[in-house]
Amino acid sequence: MEIKPGKVYLVGAGPGDVELLTLKAVRALGESDVALIDDLVNREVLQFLRPGARVIEVGKRGGCKSTPQAFIERQMVKLAQEGHIVARIKGGDPFVFGRGGEEVETLLAAGITVEVVSGITAGIGAPAAMGIPVTHRDCSHGVTLVTGHARKGAEAGDGPDWKALARTGTTLVIYMGMKYLADITRELQGGGLAATTPVAVIQNGTLANEQRLISTLASVPGDAAACGIGSPAIVVVGDVVRYGRTSVITIPLLKSA
Numbered sequence: 578m579e580i581k582p583g584k585v586y587l588v589g590a591g592p593g594d595v596e597l598l599t600l601k602a603v604r605a606l607g608e609s610d611v612a613l614i615d616d617l618v619n620r621e622v623l624q625f626l627r628p629g630a631r632v633i634e635v636g637k638r639g640g641c642k643s644t645p646q647a648f649i650e651r652q653m654v655k656l657a658q659e660g661h662i663v664a665r666i667k668g669g670d671p672f673v674f675g676r677g678g679e680e681v682e683t684l685l686a687a688g689i690t691v692e693v694v695s696g697i698t699a700g701i702g703a704p705a706a707m708g709i710p711v712t713h714r715d716c717s718h719g720v721t722l723v724t725g726h727a728r729k730g731a732e733a734g735d736g737p738d739w740k741a742l743a744r745t746g747t748t749l750v751i752y753m754g755m756k757y758l759a760d761i762t763r764e765l766q767g768g769g770l771a772a773t774t775p776v777a778v779i780q781n782g783t784l785a786n787e788q789r790l791i792s793t794l795a796s797v798p799g800d801a802a803a804c805g806i807g808s809p810a811i812v813v814v815g816d817v818v819r820y821g822r823t824s825v826i827t828i829p830l831l832k833s834a
């Protein structure tokens with residue numbers, strides 16, 4: 578008997594809060610009988626899977642025990658070839674620092690049908706939840722999403738050119754930026770950003786254990802260490818941070834500035 582062809586949904590689960598899933602994500606999960614889920618994703622999303630669906634954990638967080646990317650891709654291909662409807666669930670948006678592009682390429686090369694379901698990326702959703710608009714007509718005409726994971730250093734060309742980014746005049750939204758926060762903030766000041774430029778750090782944004790910090794470019798490495806805020810976090814650099822609230826009852830910095 579011929580096997581009915583399977584399919585892979587590449588599902589963005591949003592930054593954390595399960596209510597930030599899209600309706601399309603909920604529908605895709607409801608059709609899926611196997612889920613491959615990344616470790617940053619809120620497990621509450623699994624309630625939307627087809628009843629009895631199999632769940633495979635495929636954590637890839639930096640520094641922790643992880644499932645190699647090639648293995649995950651092989652597994653998706655195999656499951657789809659066996660006729661399964663597979664949900665590959667990723668945090669935020671699958672195409673923003675999520676290796677979604679690579680996975681789509683592999684799946685298409687294997688002749689598998691793939692549908693991408695975008696999600697709310699952490700770099701926009703987490704600041705928004707604390708009142709920070711990543712662009713604002715009055716103070717930021719653009720936003721740059723950038724990874725802080727690769728350090729510009731020993732090997733020339735490695736990692737982002739922070740000095741050049743400092744001169745873009747856009748809000749900088751840095752993913753995976755905590756490890757090299759001191760280097761990054763130093764480079765940005767070297768590129769011309771004022772030591773007093775507002776910076777927000779949001780750890781576990783939109784989740785119950787969320788932590789928020791508002792500081793400045795010069796002080797943020799020390800402040801983050803002092804309050805124990807760490808990965809996974811989004812770092813927002815720019816004047817838009819003035820709109821941010823560390824809690825709903827705090828007077829925004831904007832008013833006191």
Ligand code: SAH
Pocket residue numbers: 591592593617667668669670671672673674675697698699700703751752753754779780781782783784808809810811
């Ligand atoms: N595809 C994801 C990003 C994956 S890279 C997206 O679009 O959001 C992983 C990084 O995303 C983390 O190191 C952290 O910088 C950020 N991140 C993901 N979820 C987060 C959250 N709830 N709060 C803060 N940062 C988060």
